[in-house]
Amino acid sequence: MKRSLLDFWGRRLRYGVYALLVLLGLLGLAWAVFYEFFFRPAIFRAVLGEMTDVRLGNISLEEAQRRAPFPICLPVWLPEGLEGPEVSFHSEWGAPWVADVTLTYRREGQVVLQIFQAHRQVNERRIELTPSPQDLQNVKYALLEWQVGHEEAKRLVNQAEIHFQEIEKDGFRYRVYEMFNPPEHRATWMTWWGLQQLPPPYKGSPPYGVYYSLQTRFSLEEAIKVAEGLSNCLAPLSPSIPSSK
Amino acid sequence: MWAISDSGCPYLAFAATPCRLARDAIAPKDKWTKQYPLYERRFLIFRAYNVRAHLWDLAVIVGGLEVRFPNWSTQLREGLTFLRTGRLAHPEVFYEVIENPQDPNSPYSPYYLGYEAFGATGFRYPEYRESRTEEQAREENQVRHFMAGVGLSYFYGRLGEQLALSRETPGSPDYRLYEEGAFPLARLLALFAFQSGGPPPDLGDWIRETVGATGGTR
Numbered sequence: 001m002k003r004s005l006l007d008f009w010g011r012r013l014r015y016g017v018y019a020l021l022v023l024l025g026l027l028g029l030a031w032a033v034f035y036e037f038f039f040r041p042a043i044f045r046a047v048l049g050e051m052t053d054v055r056l057g058n059i060s061l062e063e064a065q066r067r068a069p070f071p072i073c074l075p076v077w078l079p080e081g082l083e084g085p086e087v088s089f090h091s092e093w094g095a096p097w098v099a100d101v102t103l104t105y106r107r108e109g110q111v112v113l114q115i116f117q118a119h120r121q122v123n124e125r126r127i128e129l130t131p132s133p134q135d136l137q138n139v140k141y142a143l144l145e146w147q148v149g150h151e152e153a154k155r156l157v158n159q160a161e162i163h164f165q166e167i168e169k170d171g172f173r174y175r176v177y178e179m180f181n182p183p184e185h186r187a188t189w190m191t192w193w194g195l196q197q198l199p200p201p202y203k204g205s206p207p208y209g210v211y212y213s214l215q216t217r218f219s220l221e222e223a224i225k226v227a228e229g230l231s232n233c234l235a236p237l238s239p240s241i242p243s244s245k
Numbered sequence: 246m247w248a249i250s251d252s253g254c255p256y257l258a259f260a261a262t263p264c265r266l267a268r269d270a271i272a273p274k275d276k277w278t279k280q281y282p283l284y285e286r287r288f289l290i291f292r293a294y295n296v297r298a299h300l301w302d303l304a305v306i307v308g309g310l311e312v313r314f315p316n317w318s319t320q321l322r323e324g325l326t327f328l329r330t331g332r333l334a335h336p337e338v339f340y341e342v343i344e345n346p347q348d349p350n351s352p353y354s355p356y357y358l359g360y361e362a363f364g365a366t367g368f369r370y371p372e373y374r375e376s377r378t379e380e381q382a383r384e385e386n387q388v389r390h391f392m393a394g395v396g397l398s399y400f401y402g403r404l405g406e407q408l409a410l411s412r413e414t415p416g417s418p419d420y421r422l423y424e425e426g427a428f429p430l431a432r433l434l435a436l437f438a439f440q441s442g443g444p445p446p447d448l449g450d451w452i453r454e455t456v457g458a459t460g461g462t463r
Contacts, residue, residue, distance in 0.1 A: 031321075031324070034324065034328065035320075035324065038327075039320075039324050039327060040314075040401070040404055041404060041408075042327065043312065043314070043333075043339050044312060044401070044404060044405070044408045045408070046333070046336060046339070047311060047312040047339060047340060048312065048408050048409075048411075048412065051311065051412070052412050053412075092360065092386070094309060094354065094355045094356050095349065095355075095356045095360045097349075098360050120384050121359070121360070121361050121384065123361075123383065123384075129378075129379055129380045131378055131379075131380070132379065134458065135377065135378040135379055135380075138370045138371070138377040138378065139377050139378065141370075141371065141377075142371070142377045145371070175380075189377075191380075191381075201349075202349045202350065203350060204350060205349065206359065211384075
């Protein structure tokens with residue numbers, strides 16, 4: 001009698017433990033599904049959603065002026081018949097002071113001039129660099145790709161010819177890459193640093209300046225004239241960049 | 246049984262002598278940093294290389310990776326709150342960086358070392374970087390992108406990869422760098438570390454051949 005009672009409760013206990021284990025297993029499974037498919041993605045969305053660079057296209061000049069921490073300069077002279085500018089803005093997540101503005105001008109719907117202005121750390125060593133053969137090859141590819149797309153640029157890049165020179169004028173030092181062959185895809189890319197003294201973007205920062213780059217299908221003389229005329233500068237309306245506490 | 250150790254302390258095998266205790270008290274870290282590589286641990290004849298710790302530190306310091314998952318009880322608590330309300334009670338526990346990440350003077354900022362600390366020279370153009378010349382490449386941050394991609398893929402698998410890619414334009418250099426360089430490297434590391442406990446040999450050559458500007462030549 002006593003034994004059968006023990007068997008009865010023992011069996012009940014055993015089944016109870018089994019049921020508990022199954023319940024725990026189901027709970028664990030539910031948690032794993034929730035964790036893997038809902039919870040972790042939600043965390044990632046929350047964290048990485050905030051970590052994205054700012055990229056804006058076709059914005060107004062005022063909007064760019066409000067966002068850029070440097071003066072945006074417009075050319076005072078341009079060849080006739082150009083449409084634009086289309087303004088785009090980019091700044092890095094985590095480093096909003098690393099920002100740039102691109103002005104794009106078109107003629108009959110085709111892009112013929114792009115002026116890129118960027119707030120960057122001034123590094124004397126970098127300015128002294130002489131372009132390597134690989135750099136020249138890259139610039140040729142970039143100028144061709146800008147005009148005819150990737151596939152055609154890859155085909156033409158080895159036939160293309162480019163000339164590099166440095167031109168010093170009015171205190172500016174223009175680094176000019178002029179692709180003269182093939183003649184139908186003639187284009188110029190030039191880069192230089194602005195002379196303006198800008199306030200440091202944050203306390204203890206290295207010196208920052210404005211780095212300009214101009215890419216055009218105009219002749220070299222016209223390109224230099226546009227570059228020299230970049231003097232209509234709009235002061236930034238940007239909020240101050242967070243500094244040290 | 247007795248011998249003289251390289252630090253000048255006589256020691257008895259498996260015993261802490263007063264001299265050793267004193268030496269460790271003065272410079273406890275030296276014991277690890279002087280004799281072994283930083284992420285290597287030794288016990289008797291065994292040697293383990295902590296790839297996870299090494300990658301995590303690189304992903305946080307170089308890549309600026311900021312997401313982390315706290316201990317299980319915190320996750321469970323936050324998960325239940327999320328189930329109940331659709332929001333997290335303490336989102337900051339999932340951030341590696343809890344201070345303002347936009348503050349460049351905070352040591353927790355991803356750009357504490359400077360935005361241009363690592364540059365992009367060495368990456369192949371136009372596949373893996375936007376800058377045409379060396380002069381420009383020094384002001385990019387592809388090394389950071391690369392390390393963040395390796396960390397996201399290694400620690401969070403497909404989910405981390407998809408979320409990294411979702412921030413980039415398909416076909417852009419950053420997108421390709423993740424997909425063709427960083428993620429395969431993370432998978433290679435995970436596979437090899439699982440098999441051998443250490444990183445694969447000749448990893449530098451693999452990186453140079455895959456994403457390097459000179460395509461494998463020095």
